Amino acid sequence: MEHTKWKTLYRAGAVAPVIAWALYLSQFIILIFCDPYPTTIEGWFALLQHNKLLGLWYLNALDIVSFALLGVMFLALYMALRRVHPSWILIALYFALLGVAVFIVPRVLTLAIVPLSDLHAVAITDAQRAVYLTAGETLSNVSTATPQTTGFLFMTVAGLIFSVVILRSQSFGRAVGYTGIAGFVLTLANYISWIVAPSIASLLMPINGLLWLLWWIMISVSLFKIAKSTSDQETNFTDY
Structure with missing residues (x-):
C-alpha cells in the first residue's frame, strides 16, 4: 500500500513529458514557418513591439514550462526507482533538478528584454532609446547559452544514471533503459565533439535530440503503467 500513495505523482510525471514534447514540437513548427530569428537587440525590440507573442516564442519562454514539467517527471522517476538503487537515484535526482534550475534561470533573465522593448517603444529621445538598447545588449550577454548548455x-x-538503474527495474522495460543510455551517451559525445570536431556535433545533435524525445515518451508510458498498477492494488486492497 505504501507505493500507492504516490500514484498522483506518477500520473503527473507521466503527463509532464508529453506536454513538454508538445511544447517543443510547437516551437519547432513556428521556427520553420514564421519570420527569421532576430540577430540584434534592435531586431528583438522590433519583433516584440510588432508581435509580442511570437517574440516570447522566439525567446523560448515555453522552455521554462517544459523544463519545469521535466522536473516533475524526474521526481516521479525517483519515487519509482528509489528502492532499486537508492544512492544512485538520489544522485541522479540531484543532477536532474540542478540541471532544470540552471537551464531555467537564464531563460527567465532573457524575458526581461520584453519590458525593455516596451520602454524603448515609448522612449522620446535618442538618448533614452540608446540606454534601453545598451541594457538589452547587456542582458543578452549575461543570459548566454553557456548556463543553458550546462543545464543540459x-x-x-x-x-x-536513471537509464542505467532502469535496466535493473522490473517496472520499466529494458528498451527504456537502452534508449536513454544511447541518447545520453550521444549527448555527452556531442559535447566533446563541439570542442574537437564541430562538424560531427552538428550531425549528432538531431539524433540525440530525437532519442531524448523518444525516451520522454517511453518514460511517460511506463509511469502511466505504474500509476495504473498502484490504482489496481488500491482497488484490490479496498475490495479485500
Missing part, C-alpha cells in the same frame, strides 16, 4: 549537461548525467 547536468540533465544528461541524471538521465544516464
